[in-house]
Amino acid sequence: MALQAGPEELGEQVVEEPEDLEDQDASSISPAEEITLPVGHGGEDESEPLLLPWDRFSAWLHCICVVGFDLELGQAVEVIYPHHSKLSEKEKTSICYLSFPDSNSGCLGDTQFCFRFRQGSNRKSSLGCFLETADRDAPVSLKRDQGHYYGYVYFRQVRDKSLKRGYFQKSLVLISRLPYVTFFHSLLKILAPEYFDKLEPCLEAACNDIDRWPTPHPGRVLSLPIMGVVIKVRIPTCYDKPGTSQLVQSTQTDSQVSIVLPTIHEVDLFRCFHPVFFHIQMLWELVLLGEPLVVMAPSPAESSDTVLALISCLSPLRYCSDFRPYFTIHDSEFKEYTTRTQAPPSVILGVTNPFFAKTLQHWPHIVRIGDMKQEGEMAKQMKVRKLKNLKTLDCKTGVYSAFKPFLNKDEDIIKQLQKGVQQKRPSAAQNAILRRYFLELTQSFIIPLERYVASLMPLQKSISPWKSPPQLRPFLQEEFMKTLEKAGPQLTSRLKGDWIGLYRQFLRCPNFDGWFRNRKREMSQKLDALHLEALCEEDLQLKTQEHTEVEKVDLVLKLKDKLTQAEKNHLPVRPGTVSKLQAHIEAIILGLPKDLQGILHKPSTP
Amino acid sequence: MALRELKVCLLGETGVGKSSIVWRFVEDSFDPNINPTIGASFMTKTVQYQNELHKFLIWDTAGQERFRALAPMYYRGSAAAIIVYDITKEETFQTLKNWVKELRQHGPPNIVVAIAGNKCDLSDAREVSEKDAKDYADSIHAIFVETSAKNAININEVFREISQRIPVLESAGATSGRGFQLGRQASESRRTCC
Numbered sequence: 001m002a003l004q005a006g007p008e009e010l011g012e013q014v015v016e017e018p019e020d021l022e023d024q025d026a027s028s029i030s031p032a033e034e035i036t037l038p039v040g041h042g043g044e045d046e047s048e049p050l051l052l053p054w055d056r057f058s059a060w061l062h063c064i065c066v067v068g069f070d071l072e073l074g075q076a077v078e079v080i081y082p083h084h085s086k087l088s089e090k091e092k093t094s095i096c097y098l099s100f101p102d103s104n105s106g107c108l109g110d111t112q113f114c115f116r117f118r119q120g121s122n123r124k125s126s127l128g129c130f131l132e133t134a135d136r137d138a139p140v141s142l143k144r145d146q147g148h149y150y151g152y153v154y155f156r157q158v159r160d161k162s163l164k165r166g167y168f169q170k171s172l173v174l175i176s177r178l179p180y181v182t183f184f185h186s187l188l189k190i191l192a193p194e195y196f197d198k199l200e201p202c203l204e205a206a207c208n209d210i211d212r213w214p215t216p217h218p219g220r221v222l223s224l225p226i227m228g229v230v231i232k233v234r235i236p237t238c239y240d241k242p243g244t245s246q247l248v249q250s251t252q253t254d255s256q257v258s259i260v261l262p263t264i265h266e267v268d269l270f271r272c273f274h275p276v277f278f279h280i281q282m283l284w285e286l287v288l289l290g291e292p293l294v295v296m297a298p299s300p301a302e303s304s305d306t307v308l309a310l311i312s313c314l315s316p317l318r319y320c321s322d323f324r325p326y327f328t329i330h331d332s333e334f335k336e337y338t339t340r341t342q343a344p345p346s347v348i349l350g351v352t353n354p355f356f357a358k359t360l361q362h363w364p365h366i367v368r369i370g371d372m373k374q375e376g377e378m379a380k381q382m383k384v385r386k387l388k389n390l391k392t393l394d395c396k397t398g399v400y401s402a403f404k405p406f407l408n409k410d411e412d413i414i415k416q417l418q419k420g421v422q423q424k425r426p427s428a429a430q431n432a433i434l435r436r437y438f439l440e441l442t443q444s445f446i447i448p449l450e451r452y453v454a455s456l457m458p459l460q461k462s463i464s465p466w467k468s469p470p471q472l473r474p475f476l477q478e479e480f481m482k483t484l485e486k487a488g489p490q491l492t493s494r495l496k497g498d499w500i501g502l503y504r505q506f507l508r509c510p511n512f513d514g515w516f517r518n519r520k521r522e523m524s525q526k527l528d529a530l531h532l533e534a535l536c537e538e539d540l541q542l543k544t545q546e547h548t549e550v551e552k553v554d555l556v557l558k559l560k561d562k563l564t565q566a567e568k569n570h571l572p573v574r575p576g577t578v579s580k581l582q583a584h585i586e587a588i589i590l591g592l593p594k595d596l597q598g599i600l601h602k603p604s605t606p
Numbered sequence: 607m608a609l610r611e612l613k614v615c616l617l618g619e620t621g622v623g624k625s626s627i628v629w630r631f632v633e634d635s636f637d638p639n640i641n642p643t644i645g646a647s648f649m650t651k652t653v654q655y656q657n658e659l660h661k662f663l664i665w666d667t668a669g670q671e672r673f674r675a676l677a678p679m680y681y682r683g684s685a686a687a688i689i690v691y692d693i694t695k696e697e698t699f700q701t702l703k704n705w706v707k708e709l710r711q712h713g714p715p716n717i718v719v720a721i722a723g724n725k726c727d728l729s730d731a732r733e734v735s736e737k738d739a740k741d742y743a744d745s746i747h748a749i750f751v752e753t754s755a756k757n758a759i760n761i762n763e764v765f766r767e768i769s770q771r772i773p774v775l776e777s778a779g780a781t782s783g784r785g786f787q788l789g790r791q792a793s794e795s796r797r798t799c800c
Contacts, residue, residue, distance in 0.1 A: 198675045205645020205668075205676055212648070225648035228615075228665055228679035256683025257613045257663065 054082060057211040059131060062149060062175040063087065064203060066195075067099040069169045075100050081203045087175075088120040090332060091149075097330035099153050099171040101300050102353050110193075111155045112185050113300035114308070115326040116148050118333065136570060137218040139238045140318040140518060141311075142265060144177040151175055152184040153300070154192035170196065178216065181308055183233060183264035190227055202227070223258075230258040236265075242316045242439055265312070269438070270417070270430035272309035275369050277417055279399040280434070281410055284313050284441060285502065286365055286403060290321050290509035292344035294360050296351055297369040300326040303350030306369055310348055313438040317446055320514030323348040329355060346510055370397035406505075407497035413437050444493035445502070446515075451487060452480045453519050460530065465538045469531040472523055475516065477507055529571040532562060536577050540584045541591065549596070552588055556600055559585050608775060609652070609659040614768065615680040617709075618690035619701040620669030623724040626755035627690060628666045631765060636756050643668040646680055655769040662765060678712060686718040686768045691739075693723045693752060694731040699739065706746055718771045720749035720764050727754040 063085035068078045075096040080087060087095070098115040101107045135143045152174040160168040172192040174184050195202045209226045216222070218237040223230050273280050286293055287310050295310070297303035304325030311319045324331070327349040331337075337345055338359045351360070360366070413434075420430045458470040481500060489499050506512050544552050563581060566573060589600045616624040625640050625647065632649045645668055652661040665680040667673070681687055689705045691698040702721065709717060721743045723734060736752055743750030749767045753760040 194676075194679060201645070201672050201676060205673065208644040209646075209648065223650075225663075225665075227676075228613075228646070228682060230611075230648075230663060254683050257611060 051215075054084075054211055056213055056215060057082065057207060059134070059215040060176065060178065060210055060213060062177065064207065065095055065099070065151075065171075065173040065175060066203075067096055067171040067173060069100070069165065071164055079200070079203070081200075081207055090120040091117070093330070094120075094332060095151060095173060095175070097328050098151055098326060099173045100155065100169070102328045102330075107155065107299055108157055108159075111153075111157075111299065111301050112188060113153050113155070113304040113326055114181055114185075115151045115153065115300070115304065116145075116324055117151065117331070119147050119149055131215075134215055134217050137237045137239070139218075139236055139240070139316060141315055142179060142218075142236060145179060146177070149175050149177060150179060150181075150184075152181070152188055154188040156192070156196055172196075180216075180235075180264040182266060183231075183261060186231065186259070186261055187226065190229060190231075194227060229256060232258060232260045233264050242443070266435070267305055267308045267312060268427060268431050269309050269313065269434045271427055272305045273434065275397045276367060276399055278414060280313070280413070280438075281407065281441075282399065282401075282403065282405045283310060283367070284438060285405050285407065286401070287311070287314055287319060287348070288317075288442075288445070288511060289502075289505050290319075290346040290511050291365055291403070292346060292363055293348045293365045293367065294351060294356065294363050295349065295367045295369065296356060298352060300350070300352055302369050303352055306367065307348055307350040314442055314511070315439065317442050317511065318514060318518075319348075320510045321346040321348070325350045327351050329353055329359075364401060365403060366400040368396065368398055368400060405497070406502035407495050407499070410437075410495055441493065441495075444489040444491075444495075445499075445506075447492060448484055448488055449480070449503075449515075450519075452483050453516070453523075457523055458527070463527070463530050463534050465531070465535040469524075469527045472520060472527070477504075480507075525569060525571050528566070528569075529573040529577075532566055532571065532573055532581065533577050535559070535562075536580045536584070541587050544588055544591075549592065552592060553596065553600070556585055556588055607654075607657060607659055609661055610772075610775065611661045611663055612685040612768075612772060613663045613665065613683050614686045614688065614765075615646075615665045615667060615677075615684045616688045616690060617667055617677065617681070617705045618669060619692075619695075619698045620671075622669065622690045622692040622695075622698050623755050624669060624688075624690050625666050627688070627722065627724060627753060627761055627764075628664055630755040630758055630761045632664070634758070636758075638756070642670055645673055645676060651765075653765065653769065655766070656774070658774065660769050660772070677708070681709060681713050681717070684714060684717055685772055686720060687713065688720045688722055688764060688768075689748075690722045690724050691734065692725050693734050693736075693739075694725055694728050696733040699723075699734045703742075706748075718749070718768055719746065720751070720768055722760075722764055723750075723752040724755060726752040726759060727757045 064079075064081045065077050065087075066079040066081075067075055070076045077087075077092050077096060094117045098117060101111065131144065153171050154173075155169075155171040157167055157169045159166065172188065172195050174188060176184065178184075191202075191206050195206075206227055210224075213224050214220070214222050216235055218235045219239075221232060221234045223232055225231075270277075273283070276283070293310070295303050295306045297306060307323055307325040311323055322333075322345075324333075324347070327337075328334075328351070337347060337349065340362060344360075344363050349356075349360075416433060417430060419425075420433070453475065456473040456475065458472070462470045481503065484500060484503065489495075540555075544555060547555075559581065563578060563585075565571075566578060589597055592600070616628060618624055620642060625643055626636060628647075628649055629635055629637065629640070632651045643666060647666045649664045649666065650661060651664070652659050654660075665684075667677060667680050687705075687709055689702050689709075691702040706719065709719065721739065723736070723739050739752075740750050749764065749771065751760045751764055751767070753764065755761060
């Protein structure tokens with residue numbers, strides 16, 4: 001922030017250029033935690049491409065829907081904003097059903113919850129390529145969801161005698177691919193009450209605000225003006241140290257002026273697990289292993305919070321199977337997921353309709369959350385209940401499962417949390433303790449895998465510029481198991497138990513698959529990058545002197561192809577590699593006859 | 607140096623030049639064919655005032671009637687409001703008076719009000735006399751200036767006067783940035799020293 005002299009007659013100093021929506025507001029980052037992004041990721045990502053109207057909006061949201069209740073039609077999408085956004089009929093139907101609570105329980109007043117549904121048609125965004133770039137630095141669990149949309153709902157139900165139905169019932173729903181649950185709920189808290197009061201001009205104003213937001217780029221502190229307030233957020237990057245938060249509260253706390261959100265996605269784990277916190281460790285194992293799990297709760301708010309909490313207790317590992325924070329009998333996957341002809345799928349469902357107690361009776365693991373208002377009753381359920389005891393509506397809060405956890409129970413964390421309850425420790429502190437506990441558990445589990453997989457990387461010396469890049473060694477389960485004796489989770493966790501058994505089952509589940517595929521891709525890219533760097537170090541001109549024209553042309557074409565691939569895949573090469581290789585190519589071309597030069601200089605056709 | 611965020615909103619009838627004033631202040635440019643604002647547009651600019659940095663969070667509201675009901679979102683929490691009228695259109699001055707009333711009734715209690723008679727470059731077509739407007743502004747203790755966003759007249763001055771009327775933070779820093787109780791006198795005595 002260099003000081004610039006302002007207009008002289010003012011005698012003031014203009015300190016900062018205007019319209020500084022993406023300024024790295026230094027005051028709001030704690031310097032100790034400031035992260036510098038690794039260089040060499042293409043380097044060009046500071047400049048955003050030319051964005052058309054609604055492009056910025058689309059980077060955040062697909063659309064905003066208003067879902068109301070029509071006496072004749074039932075639930076119906078009343079408004080889609082912006083008007084040009086596309087939703088298939090099937091998607092609209094899903095949104096309709098998922099935007100309203102489906103249980104009889106009142107939900108009087110305002111309720112917020114979230115759902116997730118499969119994208120109906122294959123829709124390609126014109127921004128696709130650009131958004132991928134923005135997504136690259138995001139942690140795996142925060143990348144945009146390719147096959148699904150999230151719906152973030154603000155539902156209002158109030159008595160209104162002037163209406164035939166006697167109630168005003170309406171939902172304002174944000175449809176997005178981004179899993180920023182806390183952020184969108186905060187946004188809805190600002191937006192929805194104003195909307196119910198002032199209707200469409202309000203949506204118009206809000207969408208217009210959002211369309212001028214900076215794109216959701218990981219690592220930057222973003223100032224997002226919306227309806228008279230500025231929300232400040234930072235989207236985490238995959239380079240952040242897990243468990244640290246980068247935004248600190250600024251001194252000013254007038255929520256009518258600006259709001260600092262300490263997190264965009266983290267749910268309050270303690271509040272969500274409160275009713276079943278004796279079983280958190282077992283739940284962690286169930287989620288880790290991708291076991292079919294259903295959460296039965298009295299309201300969509302509770303079901304969606306609990307499902308999201310379950311997913312996020314694996315962080316930084318990504319939960320790879322399908323999950324539905326709120327699932328109804330109208331869902332297009334209802335049949336697929338509830339059929340009794342196959343074993344229950346590896347999914348986590350949040351439901352509220354009592355009907356599911358019957359439909360999903362055969363499911364192996366059921367989490368039952370009672371009415372959270374009766375908190376006195378919570379946390380007495382020390383024992384895991386037998387499934388056969390689960391009948392219908394009147395079931396008590398608890399975890400119903402025949403699962404025998406692999407690891408021994410960690411009594412310390414339970415005691416610590418219980419003590420917190422007794423001492424009335426603030427919920428935020430309890431949440432932090434629990435989050436840290438899960439993080440350490442997941443890391444203890446994943447570190448041996450990381451270490452083994454890293455050992456599958458070929459040696460640097462096996463990379464030769466004149467051979468294709470070497471392959472990764474295959475993952476051999478027994479070889480990995482052997483490493484556990486010396487370098488297993490016992491190094492970082494004091495928990496005892498059947499870790500080996502836990503790993504064996506994990507290696508068969510979708511979470512391992514997703515994790516390994518991701519690692520493999522990263523490592524192959526690293527190999528490609530190293531190969532490219534090795535090529536760069538060669539004196540290509542000297543090497544090619546002896547070769548025929550045909551061979552030289554062949555080399556040029558191959559190198560060009562490699563460069564395009566490198567740029568397309570954003571290979572993590574050292575800075576300067578690409579330009580160096582370009583210079584090499586240039587030099588070889590210049591050594592060729594003029595007519596060939598002309599041809600080779602032409603941009604390559606795809 | 608303390609950085610303070612000051613929310614400022616612009617109010618006034620459509621076409622009086624609210625957005626042009628903000629553009630002149632923030633970008634130092636002028637576009638005669640600017641589109642009507644939808645909802646409100648947001649811009650920021652930071653200026654130094656004495657020992658503080660004032661970051662103006664400027665909400666430039668739409669003047670069109672259909673957005674009228676949204677105004678409270680923008681003046682809520684505002685440290686200052688700039689109400690703009692067009693000196694060549696008498697009725698825009700009447701609208702301004704309505705805004706003043708609304709702010710008095712529903713706005714933040716200590717909001718600094720500035721009245722800007724815009725388009726003073728068109729004085730040939732003047733319908734509102736400078737004296738009448740000034741008298742009115744004085745009667746409600748508002749800042750008053752005639753401005754021209756087109757010719758860059760008095761634009762920065764409005765914001766500087768606002769800065770002057772914003773009470774300084776107590777150096778103890780015990781509380782957050784909202785101490786508008788401090789009177790105008792304190793800031794006026796300070797004015798002499800700069």
